[in-house]
Amino acid sequence: MSTAVDDDLWSAVGDPTRRRMLDLLLADGRGTATTLSRHLPVTRQAIAKHLAVLDRAGLVRSTPAGRERLYEVDEAQLARAVAQLADVGAAWDARLRRIKRIAEAIQRSQAD
Amino acid sequence: MSTAVDDDLWSAVGDPTRRRMLDLLLADGRGTATTLSRHLPVTRQAIAKHLAVLDRAGLVRSTPAGRERLYEVDEAQLARAVAQLADVGAAWDARLRRIKRIAEAIQRSQAD
């Protein structure tokens, strides 16, 4: 019942910059710290640190290619993260629905 | 297409302590900084700061009651946050599915 979420995965996905990086990587298939930074309002070094975080969380993999380093999304791991988002959302949603049911029941009983 | 997420709402929900606070508030209906801190591994003051964040994001409301201050979840706003979680998840999910379809198509064409 305690929503059993992997906090590392969640916090990797919790940062807005990292979410946009994942969006970009998914859209283009791959990218480097430099190319990503061209589409985001932060410096290449900040991007590099975020890539390190995503790498540690297993959400991206990287391969050196000459003088640059290419990153790509690990689809299976991102799917896991998506599933966790859905889990937390579903848990809250269920509680909200239950609350609504109870509120309606009270209203009905008061209408008697 | 840019996942149009309210970053304030998301970042309010992005913190693990705040997520657990919302869980507790949903479970009990209401609570104070002190009661919440009894179920969490942080001090009352830390909880109070988180409550201020959640309040600014509109996810909770508070009413003074004697010497204590009761907080409760704003269900409509939490529902909005849940919807945003679902949106981001769905967007990534769709991209992952598309990638998978393409990969399968390539495999099929190579099998010719």
Add this chain to the structure above:
DNA sequence: CGGGATGCGCAACCTTTGATTGCAGATTCG
């Protein structure tokens, strides 16, 4: 009604993290 217990809010301080600038090493390309 007075005093201890309980709850809250404010302030100072510490640590972590997202972000910056600066620089040196490696690789590509004209």
Add this chain to the structure above:
DNA sequence: CGAATCTGCAATCAAAGGTTGCGCATCCCG
């Protein structure tokens, strides 16, 4: 070869999460 480009490392900074230490209001009970 030499200039351009990409990377990685280090120092520095500001914001955020967390803590301790008060002072003040409210409740409760003898």
